[in-house]
Amino acid sequence: MSYVDEVIELVVRKNPAEPEFHQAVKEVLESLRIVVEANEEKFRREALLERLVEPERQFKFRVPWVDDKGQVQVNTGYRVQFNSAIGPYKGGLRLHPSVNLGIIKFLGFEQVFKNSLTGLPIGGGKGGSDFDPKGKSDREVMAFCQSFMTELCKYIGADTDVPAGDIGTGAREIGYLFGQYKRIRGVYEGVLTGKGLSYGGSLARKEATGYGLLYLTEEMLKLNGIELAGKTVAVSGAGNVAIYATEKAQELGAKVVTVSDSTGWVYDPDGIDVAALKEIKEVKRERLTEYPKYRPNAKYQEGTGVWSVKVDIALPCATQNELHLEDAKMLVANGCIAVAEGANMPTTMEATEYLQKNGVLFAPGKAANAGGVATSALEMSQNSERLSWTFEEVDSKLKGIMVNICHNMADAAKKYGVEGNYVAGANIAGFEKVVDAMNAQGIV
Numbered sequence: 001m002s003y004v005d006e007v008i009e010l011v012v013r014k015n016p017a018e019p020e021f022h023q024a025v026k027e028v029l030e031s032l033r034i035v036v037e038a039n040e041e042k043f044r045r046e047a048l049l050e051r052l053v054e055p056e057r058q059f060k061f062r063v064p065w066v067d068d069k070g071q072v073q074v075n076t077g078y079r080v081q082f083n084s085a086i087g088p089y090k091g092g093l094r095l096h097p098s099v100n101l102g103i104i105k106f107l108g109f110e111q112v113f114k115n116s117l118t119g120l121p122i123g124g125g126k127g128g129s130d131f132d133p134k135g136k137s138d139r140e141v142m143a144f145c146q147s148f149m150t151e152l153c154k155y156i157g158a159d160t161d162v163p164a165g166d167i168g169t170g171a172r173e174i175g176y177l178f179g180q181y182k183r184i185r186g187v188y189e190g191v192l193t194g195k196g197l198s199y200g201g202s203l204a205r206k207e208a209t210g211y212g213l214l215y216l217t218e219e220m221l222k223l224n225g226i227e228l229a230g231k232t233v234a235v236s237g238a239g240n241v242a243i244y245a246t247e248k249a250q251e252l253g254a255k256v257v258t259v260s261d262s263t264g265w266v267y268d269p270d271g272i273d274v275a276a277l278k279e280i281k282e283v284k285r286e287r288l289t290e291y292p293k294y295r296p297n298a299k300y301q302e303g304t305g306v307w308s309v310k311v312d313i314a315l316p317c318a319t320q321n322e323l324h325l326e327d328a329k330m331l332v333a334n335g336c337i338a339v340a341e342g343a344n345m346p347t348t349m350e351a352t353e354y355l356q357k358n359g360v361l362f363a364p365g366k367a368a369n370a371g372g373v374a375t376s377a378l379e380m381s382q383n384s385e386r387l388s389w390t391f392e393e394v395d396s397k398l399k400g401i402m403v404n405i406c407h408n409m410a411d412a413a414k415k416y417g418v419e420g421n422y423v424a425g426a427n428i429a430g431f432e433k434v435v436d437a438m439n440a441q442g443i444v
C-alpha cells in the first residue's frame with residue numbers, strides 16, 4: 001500500500017466518527033501524492049505525514065452559563081492547536097450547534113495549509129463550541145463568551161495562539177471574548193483578531209475574506225483570459241463572507257443574483273442590494289424572508305436552490321459540504337465557468353472532481369478565502385507596532401497577497417504536471433513551506 005493510502009487509513013482508524021476530518025485529509029493527501037511519491041522513503045522514515053495529520057495539542061472543555069430565565073446551560077468548548085511550524089496558531093472560533101471535535105479538526109487542518117499560502121508567519125488552529133448565538137439575547141451571548149474565555153485564556157496569547165471569528169462569531173462575540181481575556185490575564189495584547197476599531201481592530205478585516213475571494217477569482221479568470229466584469233454570479237450564505245463577496249463582486253462589475261441562509265434563499269434578478277442585505281443581517285439579525293420587502297422584484301424560497309440558477313460564476317460562502325454532485329451537474333449544464341470557495345470545504349469531493357473534469361475553473365477555499373486570515377495577520381502586525389494602517393493600505397496589501405496566492409497555486413500545479421488543477425497547486429504550495437519549516441525544527 002502506498003504511504004499516502006496508509007496514512008489516510010490510519011486517520012480513519014484513529015479518528016472514527018469524524019467524517020469531515022477524513023474528507024479534509026483525503027483531499028489534501030490525494031493531491032500531494034505526486035510530491036510524496038518523489039520523497040517517499042525520507043517522508044516515511046520521518047513519519048512526516050503522520051505528524052502532519054496529528055494536532056500538536058487539543059483542548060475540550062465545559063462551558064457553563066446562565067440564561068435569561070435563570071437556567072444553567074452547559075456547552076462544550078474546543079480549541080485544536082494543529083501546527084505551529086511557521087508561526088503562532090491562528091484560526092477562528094465557530095459557534096454553531098453542529099460543532100464537534102471532527103469539525104474543528106477539519107477546519108484546523110485546512111487552516112495549516114491556508115495560513116502557509118498567505119506567506120505570513122502564522123501556524124494553524126481552530127476552535128469553537130456547540131453554542132448557538134441565534135435567538136440569544138446580548139446578555140446571554142456575553143455570559144457564554146465570558147465562561148468560554150475563562151477556560152480558553154489558559155491556552156492562548158498574542159505569541160502562542162490567536163483566535164478570531166468564524167460562523168456565529170462576529171464583532172459582538174469577539175468584543176466580549178477580548179474583554180474577559182483582558183480581565184483575567186491582565187494584559188492588553190493582540191490575542192484575538194477581528195476586534196472593533198476602537199480597541200485594536202484593523203480596518204478592512206471585516207471585508208477581507210469576501211474582498212479577498214473576489215481578488216483571487218478575478219486573477220484566476222485573468223490567468224485564463226476571462227474578464228470578471230459583466231458576469232452573473234451565484235453566492236450562497238448571507239453572513240460575513242457572503243456579504244462582502246457580494247459587495248466586491250458588484251464593485252468589480254459583476255452581478256450577484258442570489259444569497260441564502262440556513263432556512264432559504266433569495267433570487268434577485270436585478271442584482272443583490274447589499275445595503276438591504278447588511279441592514280437585515282448585520283443590523284437587525286433577521287432572516288432573508290425580509291429581503292423582498294426591500295426589493296419587490298426579488299423572490300424568497302424555503303430550502304436550498306442557489307446552484308440551480310443560470311450563472312457564470314458560483315461562490316459558495318456558507319458552510320461545509322453545501323455544494324453536492326447534483327449541484328455541480330446543474331452548474332455545468334447552465335454554462336458555469338468558475339467556482340471559488342468562500343467557505344471552508346463547501347464543495348464535496350465528488351462535486352469538485354466533476355467540476356474540474358468538465359473544465360470549470362475551481363479555486364479551493366484554502367486559497368480563495370485566505371484573505372480573512374491574511375488580514376488577521378496584518379492586524380497582529382499593527383497590534384505589535386501599536387499603529388493602525390489606513391483602509392487603503394490594508395486593502396492593497398490584501399490584494400497583493402491574493403494575487404500572489406493565485407500565481408503560487410497556478411505555478412505549483414504547472415511545476416508538478418497538473419496545470420490548471422488549483423486544488424493540487426494550493427495544497428502543494430501550502431505543504432512545501434510547512435514541511436520546510438518542520439524539517440528545520442527537528443522531529444517535533
Ligand SMILES: NC(=O)C1=CN([C@@H]2O[C@H](COP(=O)(O)OP(=O)(O)OC[C@H]3O[C@@H](n4cnc5c(N)ncnc54)[C@H](O)[C@@H]3O)[C@@H](O)[C@H]2O)C=CC1
Nearest residue numbers: 166167168209237238239240241261262318343344369372
Ligand atoms: N469570517 C471569516 O473571516 C472567514 C470565514 N470562512 C468560512 O466562511 C464560511 C462562512 O463564514 P462567515 O460568513 O464568517 O459566517 P457567518 O456566521 O457570518 O455566516 C454564515 C452564513 O452561512 C449560513 N449557514 C450556516 N450554516 C448553514 C447551513 N448548515 N446551511 C445553510 N446555510 C448555513 C448562515 O445562515 C449565514 O448566512 C464558513 O465556512 C467559514 O468557516 C473562511 C475564511 C474566513
Ligand SMILES: O=C(O)CCC(=O)C(=O)O
Nearest residue numbers: 091092164166372373376
Ligand atoms: O482570521 C482568522 O484568524 C481566522 C479565519 C478563519 O477562521 C478561516 O480562515 O477559516
